Amino acid sequence: MPNPRLAGRYAKSLIDLALEKGQLEEVYHDMLFLQQAFRSSKELVVMIKSPVIKADKKDKVLDAITAGKTSVITSTFTKLLLRKGREFFLPEIITAFIDQYKEYKGIHTVKLTTAIPVSEELKKSIVDKIKADKHLKDIELLTAVDESLIGGFVLEVGDELVDGSIAFDLKNIKKQFQNNDFIYKIR
Structure with missing residues (x-):
């Protein structure tokens, strides 16, 4: 079930953190990479949204996909979502982040x-x-x-x-x- 408010809040928090650390562009490119990964693999979306698959398995799959390709902020953020049980919303959060980034940059x-x-x-x-x-x-x-x-x-x-x-x-x-x-x- 989509939750645009939740996705918007998480995206805003990630943008604020990236701005604070001076890594907004890096995190933006990470989000584009993750968005492309989710768009190109329906199985990845099903796996991330599955309530049956444990968080540690999801974490290992995401680590395998993003190893060396995303920043520390992004990988920490995805681990936080997994720990909080919010990984279901990751594709929606990525889209919200990209939209907010574009709005921020005009x-x-x-x-x-x-x-x-x-x-x-x-x-x-x-x-x-x-x-x-x-x-x-x-x-x-x-x-x-x-x-x-x-x-x-x-x-x-x-x-x-x-x-x-x-x-x-x-x-x-x-x-x-x-x-x-x-x-x-x-x-």
């Missing part, structure tokens, strides 16, 4: 979905345009390809959505035909 995530892959030049021009229009300093551009768009793009900036796809236009035209908008205008 990094805004923008998602661009297109029907075909876009060039680096176009990506750069989109980022520059968003920076100018929205007065943002740092932007992280995530791109995705969705052939069902047929053409055009869908751009998500924060809670704003700009749908300039052909699929969206076709849906609007279909609605107009279903409502008989054209028949009433002809008469």
Whole structure:
């Protein structure tokens, strides 16, 4: 069962500790590493969330995965979660940490979905345009390809959505035909 409040509190505590120790960037990279490990292995997520597997076994598995790849702060933090029985929330805490880190650094995530892959030049021009229009300093551009768009793009900036796809236009035209908008205008 997700618990965003708990995840947020643990993430905030970890950020505060990393700032205090002057190792925020190091811990951030550790969290990215752990997030990738959890995303690439469904078995790891199942194991970490399993109430049947003992904490010491989970600790050994995490140590094997992170040995020499994460900082002392991160490994101590994961051991603390295991000792407190909160390892179930580790993937959620990692996501909360990354979100809070980006907020702290002023990094805004923008998602661009297109029907075909876009060039680096176009990506750069989109980022520059968003920076100018929205007065943002740092932007992280995530791109995705969705052939069902047929053409055009869908751009998500924060809670704003700009749908300039052909699929969206076709849906609007279909609605107009279903409502008989054209028949009433002809008469």
